[in-house]
Amino acid sequence: MIETQRINWFLVVSLLIFPLIAYFHLTVGQQEISLTDFKNAIFAYDSTNTAQLLAKEFRFPRLIMACVAGAGLSLAGMLMQTLFNNPLAGPYVLGINSGASLMVAISLLTGIQFFGTNLGLISSALIGAFAAGMLMMTVVGFLKSQVSLLLVGLMFGSFTSAIVSFLEISSKAEQLKSFTLWSMGSLQNVLLEQIPLILLLFVIGIILSALIVKPLNLLVLGENAASLLGIKIQQTRIIILIITALFTGLITAFCGPIAFVGLAVPNITRILLKTQNHFYLIAGNLLIGSAFLVLCDILIQVVESEIQLPINVLTSLIGAPFVIFVLIRKMK
Amino acid sequence: MIHFKQAEIGYKNPLLKVTDLTLEAGNVYALVGRNGSGKSTFLRTITGQTTLLAGEISINSVSIKNANAIDKSKTIAFVESKFDGIDFLTVANYLALGRAPYTNTLGRLNQADWDFVNQVANEIGIETFLQKETLSLSDGERQLCAIARAIVQETPVLLLDEPSAFLDYANKQILVDKLLQIASEKQKCIVFSTHDLDLCIENKIEFIALKNKSLQKASGLSKLELISLLETKS
Numbered sequence: 001m002i003e004t005q006r007i008n009w010f011l012v013v014s015l016l017i018f019p020l021i022a023y024f025h026l027t028v029g030q031q032e033i034s035l036t037d038f039k040n041a042i043f044a045y046d047s048t049n050t051a052q053l054l055a056k057e058f059r060f061p062r063l064i065m066a067c068v069a070g071a072g073l074s075l076a077g078m079l080m081q082t083l084f085n086n087p088l089a090g091p092y093v094l095g096i097n098s099g100a101s102l103m104v105a106i107s108l109l110t111g112i113q114f115f116g117t118n119l120g121l122i123s124s125a126l127i128g129a130f131a132a133g134m135l136m137m138t139v140v141g142f143l144k145s146q147v148s149l150l151l152v153g154l155m156f157g158s159f160t161s162a163i164v165s166f167l168e169i170s171s172k173a174e175q176l177k178s179f180t181l182w183s184m185g186s187l188q189n190v191l192l193e194q195i196p197l198i199l200l201l202f203v204i205g206i207i208l209s210a211l212i213v214k215p216l217n218l219l220v221l222g223e224n225a226a227s228l229l230g231i232k233i234q235q236t237r238i239i240i241l242i243i244t245a246l247f248t249g250l251i252t253a254f255c256g257p258i259a260f261v262g263l264a265v266p267n268i269t270r271i272l273l274k275t276q277n278h279f280y281l282i283a284g285n286l287l288i289g290s291a292f293l294v295l296c297d298i299l300i301q302v303v304e305s306e307i308q309l310p311i312n313v314l315t316s317l318i319g320a321p322f323v324i325f326v327l328i329r330k331m332k
Numbered sequence: 333m334i335h336f337k338q339a340e341i342g343y344k345n346p347l348l349k350v351t352d353l354t355l356e357a358g359n360v361y362a363l364v365g366r367n368g369s370g371k372s373t374f375l376r377t378i379t380g381q382t383t384l385l386a387g388e389i390s391i392n393s394v395s396i397k398n399a400n401a402i403d404k405s406k407t408i409a410f411v412e413s414k415f416d417g418i419d420f421l422t423v424a425n426y427l428a429l430g431r432a433p434y435t436n437t438l439g440r441l442n443q444a445d446w447d448f449v450n451q452v453a454n455e456i457g458i459e460t461f462l463q464k465e466t467l468s469l470s471d472g473e474r475q476l477c478a479i480a481r482a483i484v485q486e487t488p489v490l491l492l493d494e495p496s497a498f499l500d501y502a503n504k505q506i507l508v509d510k511l512l513q514i515a516s517e518k519q520k521c522i523v524f525s526t527h528d529l530d531l532c533i534e535n536k537i538e539f540i541a542l543k544n545k546s547l548q549k550a551s552g553l554s555k556l557e558l559i560s561l562l563e564t565k566s
Contacts, residue, residue, distance in 0.1 A: 003422065087419075214439030218432055220418055228379055229432040229485070230405035276421045279438070 007273050007280045014287045025066065025294045026059050028301045033059065057192055063294065065190045068202050069255050070265070070293025072247035074285040075209060077262030078269070079240045082216050082278065085223075086146045087326055090263030091129075091248040094149070095156035097259070099132025100125040100252035101183070102160040108179040109164075109171040126249035132156065133241045185256030185312035187297055198250065205246050209282055212239050216278035258293075258312055260319020265289045267326055333357045333521040334378065334489060338387035341370060341377045346385055348374070348545045355523065355540075357488060360508075360515045362532040363525040365542030366562055371525040374542065375491045378523075379410050391489060405433040409482035413494040415474045417467035423477050424462040427453060430484030449484055455517075456480040456510060472503035476510070483514060490514070492524035496531065504528060508535050529555050 033051045041055035077090040091097055103124040143149050215236040218226040227233045269284040300309045336350040347370035363371050376382040389396050391407055431445045453459040458476050496504045515522045539550040543562055
């Protein structure tokens, strides 16, 4: 019971700090925008006012995208770590991102008309993520060690990037440009009118996750033990696959590949909350994940005038050493 | 309690055939046999993780083939040979997972559930480390926790796969004492596989011996007699 109180306090305090981080994210950037402009942009929008236009068309979508991407990737990572019973799992290292990227590459570089539209981009990323997830779930049955799953994921990543390179060589300059821009990864690509769709899919993912809290809590004991406690393993796997593919595909389509967030944040959350209750872990991952990516994006915008830092580069800089930290902690 | 009739057990190919065997509630049975004689497969067939090849196994007159996942989880509890502990999982929360067959979709325990968890912890003698993390315990303490978790599941049948394999001598004795105590107090049918023949003989535990692809009950044998029984070639 003391545990629950401590976690509740932690979550309440982070909920209070979060708006501050979010506000800081909104204000950072070359053009200064006042709090009144932000308020007006929501409640009394005047499109002739540049500050308000910037706020509404750029700052808000970017903040929302940062939150959704951070929270979604973290939640997807948590689900995979619990399912595979492996703290090193995550949408990026297991190649779910790569699957999505490959499909996006195919759609952008081969220029097939159906894939050209925005909805086409999302759906191809979703298909790619889902296929990669299916592949990983099949492969995991043949593997004994936690590290070998990671190796298979990385091999799959190399394999898809080889195909992507091949497609790049054989594509037209125009197509190559749009793909290269996408693959750099940015939180600014999203348009205001796309936000409702993104939020809808995001909320569906969260609700689905909340529905499998009990199976998740039991999966911590391993699949065998969980099934002997009455959990339908196959059904749980499929739900997890759907949620992970949904989040990873959606986020990859809009922001490009973002590495390591889905691996690092779930581990950080567990260490901070010190619990295996997935009800709290879901809440924690959503909060810490969005705060993490918003902070990363603040850093990117602060140094923007000096260097153009793609989001993927920054998260890799932080995330890769973290993987080594987890490995050492786990293997000793 | 558990009844076997013409049951063929194995993984793809039959490993052993149990023509007629009844295991009673309130008893502890030690499942013995050479490596590869099918002890684990025998236990896993009862839990349903390995499919029964032919014949019939029934628990309280209900065939295991007809039981769904929830029914099974309310009938059989299973303890693995080793519980390694889990990051950030306290003993109390670990035991609480044993209530899963009885909780709702969200898996929340009510006061009665928690009372039962505490009661079982007291009976097994692990009440002092309920708030400790499972990773911080010794192998012996963790094995007791694993058994407590299985008892919290409140099932008439308790199966254990080599529960004494990783324990020192004192802990092996504690384990057997607890199993005997639970079987008689809660009228459970307990089956555990083991290679600790001395331990079982000293505690007068009834044997189920696997050999030559068949199975027989044995009790009151000396160690020598038992070993020669297990060694016989067909």
